[in-house]
Amino acid sequence: MIAPSVTNFIVRASYSLDILSMTRARLILPPLPVSAAGAPTHLRALFERLFAEYHTPILNYLYRLLGDPALAEDLTQEAFTRAWNARRDLPGLDNPRAWLYRIATNLARDHVRRARLLAWLPLLGKELALIEQGPEDVTTESEQMRRALLKLTQDYRVPLVLYTCQELSVAEIAATLGISIDAVKQRLVRARQQLREAYERQ
Amino acid sequence: MTQHVHDQLAYDRDLTPDERRAVDAHLATCPECRAILAAYRRQDSALAAMPALRPSRALNPRVLPFPRRAVARLGDGLALGGLAALLWLFALQVQSISQAGPAQPRTPAMIEPGIVIPSTSLQLPSPWLAALPWVATALLSVGGLFILTRRSLIPTIIGGVAATLLLISFVPPLSALPNPVGVYWRATGGYAYDPRLPFKNSFLIAGSPENQIRPYLDDLIGQTGLSPLDPNQPLRRYEILRVGLHPDAPRTALITTHFVYADGSSRVYPVPLFDPTVDVFGFWLGGWRADGLQRLRSVHLAFPDQPFAGPQSSIRLGAVRRLNLQSAANRLDEANPSHWLWNSARVNRLVYAPDGRAFLMAVEQKAGQRQLWVVSLNDEPPVAVGPVSDVREYGWSLDGRTIVYTRFDPDASAVDPTHPFAVLAVAAPGTASVSARSAGPVTLVTGLNTDQLPGLTAEGAWFFTNDALWRAPYDGGQPTLILQDVSSGRAPRPSVDSQRVAYTCGNAVCLVDVDSTNPSQVKGNLADEMAWSPDGAQLAVIDRDPNNLSAVRLIVLSRAGEKRWEAPIAPRDVTDPPQWTPDGNAIFIQTFPQEGRRIIAANLATREVLDLSREHWDTYFTLAPDGRTLLLNNGRGDFWEVEVLR
Numbered sequence: 001m002i003a004p005s006v007t008n009f010i011v012r013a014s015y016s017l018d019i020l021s022m023t024r025a026r027l028i029l030p031p032l033p034v035s036a037a038g039a040p041t042h043l044r045a046l047f048e049r050l051f052a053e054y055h056t057p058i059l060n061y062l063y064r065l066l067g068d069p070a071l072a073e074d075l076t077q078e079a080f081t082r083a084w085n086a087r088r089d090l091p092g093l094d095n096p097r098a099w100l101y102r103i104a105t106n107l108a109r110d111h112v113r114r115a116r117l118l119a120w121l122p123l124l125g126k127e128l129a130l131i132e133q134g135p136e137d138v139t140t141e142s143e144q145m146r147r148a149l150l151k152l153t154q155d156y157r158v159p160l161v162l163y164t165c166q167e168l169s170v171a172e173i174a175a176t177l178g179i180s181i182d183a184v185k186q187r188l189v190r191a192r193q194q195l196r197e198a199y200e201r202q
Numbered sequence: 203m204t205q206h207v208h209d210q211l212a213y214d215r216d217l218t219p220d221e222r223r224a225v226d227a228h229l230a231t232c233p234e235c236r237a238i239l240a241a242y243r244r245q246d247s248a249l250a251a252m253p254a255l256r257p258s259r260a261l262n263p264r265v266l267p268f269p270r271r272a273v274a275r276l277g278d279g280l281a282l283g284g285l286a287a288l289l290w291l292f293a294l295q296v297q298s299i300s301q302a303g304p305a306q307p308r309t310p311a312m313i314e315p316g317i318v319i320p321s322t323s324l325q326l327p328s329p330w331l332a333a334l335p336w337v338a339t340a341l342l343s344v345g346g347l348f349i350l351t352r353r354s355l356i357p358t359i360i361g362g363v364a365a366t367l368l369l370i371s372f373v374p375p376l377s378a379l380p381n382p383v384g385v386y387w388r389a390t391g392g393y394a395y396d397p398r399l400p401f402k403n404s405f406l407i408a409g410s411p412e413n414q415i416r417p418y419l420d421d422l423i424g425q426t427g428l429s430p431l432d433p434n435q436p437l438r439r440y441e442i443l444r445v446g447l448h449p450d451a452p453r454t455a456l457i458t459t460h461f462v463y464a465d466g467s468s469r470v471y472p473v474p475l476f477d478p479t480v481d482v483f484g485f486w487l488g489g490w491r492a493d494g495l496q497r498l499r500s501v502h503l504a505f506p507d508q509p510f511a512g513p514q515s516s517i518r519l520g521a522v523r524r525l526n527l528q529s530a531a532n533r534l535d536e537a538n539p540s541h542w543l544w545n546s547a548r549v550n551r552l553v554y555a556p557d558g559r560a561f562l563m564a565v566e567q568k569a570g571q572r573q574l575w576v577v578s579l580n581d582e583p584p585v586a587v588g589p590v591s592d593v594r595e596y597g598w599s600l601d602g603r604t605i606v607y608t609r610f611d612p613d614a615s616a617v618d619p620t621h622p623f624a625v626l627a628v629a630a631p632g633t634a635s636v637s638a639r640s641a642g643p644v645t646l647v648t649g650l651n652t653d654q655l656p657g658l659t660a661e662g663a664w665f666f667t668n669d670a671l672w673r674a675p676y677d678g679g680q681p682t683l684i685l686q687d688v689s690s691g692r693a694p695r696p697s698v699d700s701q702r703v704a705y706t707c708g709n710a711v712c713l714v715d716v717d718s719t720n721p722s723q724v725k726g727n728l729a730d731e732m733a734w735s736p737d738g739a740q741l742a743v744i745d746r747d748p749n750n751l752s753a754v755r756l757i758v759l760s761r762a763g764e765k766r767w768e769a770p771i772a773p774r775d776v777t778d779p780p781q782w783t784p785d786g787n788a789i790f791i792q793t794f795p796q797e798g799r800r801i802i803a804a805n806l807a808t809r810e811v812l813d814l815s816r817e818h819w820d821t822y823f824t825l826a827p828d829g830r831t832l833l834l835n836n837g838r839g840d841f842w843e844v845e846v847l848r
Contacts, residue, residue: 060254069255076257145248163213164249170216189212196241 284342427818541837722763
């Protein structure tokens, strides 16, 4: 298993040193005052349902994107914390699942961007390479495929994982990524081609 | 068409029914596309077979454990606090650099109308500022570690260590343990703390000196006196600003205190506490044995035969006024523990210049090392005289152009340990150097057996050596032989006309003309100090029991050596040389009984001996050349002038 611990620690630290993230709660859900209209209770119920239904898929989605279970769990927390902070948008959402995946995808992108920014550090640069390449002694087809997947760029890896692993539709992926349906289709085509080539090169 | 189908195979789950039918039709006829589809299916299977994670309990929003939550917030808070503190320090540093001008004189700060607060006293390092870098760095480090290693016990351990270090550095009684901050201060100096703040480093200081001194300070409320009291305004209140250590005497604590007097004027004075029970560097100490105000608290009683001068006395003192000297002059020797010993303490001596425009005093830099200073009564900074050395006695030539002092001479001591003293001369400030060969002090003679000041006339310094009396010119030239075959002669005092000389010979006073005629001898105990009257007609002799068991007496002799008057002036102990008024009718003598220096005046006309000292004065003094005022300083900073009424 890839264990890019130091990189992830540093990257998480860089999140925390961000002034905005300093004030970010970490899945700490303070009790909402229950109004006479019952609106907060309604929001909480909505959120809890969303959490119950999607926290495992989101966790695995992030794991497949990033390859680090601990990091995936941290980012899942972050994703649901952000979702909680934006809970008042929930009733008006057409597709809450796409909304959640968009949050998770943005977090994953931020993480990778920060990791790349920190990659000039000798140790971190080495660990970043490990994220992207994985160990050499891989034997199972699944593991080989996972390694091949990690060699895809974010633009192709994300829609492919959303489509194949998370079973989102093309339209949901478009909503998640904020791009057109045709663009999603185009990326899926190229992602599959690149994955096949990467797999065959191993 | 084939390319289009290839693309559709990549998202075949999302094909419309029409697209599905078209693709199926194509697949039936195209083996290449079937192979691609099979490859995509394998991709899907392999990706779906990737191990899935099960969420940990922490992902349950309702049961997120509190400690983890608290740790996360604590780490963020610590890091933010540390960062803010460091940024603040940086801003302070930038501000101080931007405000620092090139070689600007420091302006004394006025914190209340009246007496100027010396800037040096207010610029003690703030204990908050001193501690802030440590605290900020610790916060930032611990907070950063919390953030970096949220799943680890490492930050908890390191945080615990850091918290322990902070505790033992700043929180009594734990801070009495050896700790890095204490070691740092011990190595670099500058230790001080603000007793109004909740922490201090006890490793460098015993107990709570500020608490020990408070009852003593309370006793001074409503009192008048000399420094740190005011001779005219009762003390109204005080505030302790800092507690630190004497820079040169680590066994002495300095409690910087702001004294406010009845008229609103104020001054800052570092009240010393010294001689701790064990050691100021000890582990845990009980308290302090003495303080710099002890002599001010002693009961001021008159000695037998030396009554206090009253309003009707023939000699008395008038109003006291503070001399407006330079701040640097006012601070000279203000924190010298030797001044405040409970027993007889003749540590300093003030000597007026013959023209009355300046005076001499010595400041102890460290044990056995003193700096001689000329302090101008005008608004001029004090001038150091010669290098720091083991200065003993000092005085002016009669014309005021030369300063003469004695010191311990290590080279002479190496040759003959019983004759280790040297006499040096240096030009007074503003006059030409005493020697064309050297601008600094010139050694007139060395290898003497006494550190008493030689006799000083306009021609030179008079001293005994090799059983003969010599006179050395102030330029360091060849001494002139005055008298031969004078055994056990010591401390010659030539008359003003240089025609007759008095000196100590054994336990007697001997007088003789410089042409060896008219010898006379007056038996006594031990002639400690002598001084001729301005007209040379009388000689004042301080006669002291060498065993220090009986009273010190003033003996007035005629020029011929006849005893004219004799009176006790002190219970015991050494005195300063007698100081004559210009009219020769009165003699002033500084005495040093225990727990309070005295100003003794002897009226030759009325045969009275009066004690002119006042409660809470404890002062050194010197009589002005015109005999109308006394210059006062009690070793606690600042100089005062009091009028002599006769």
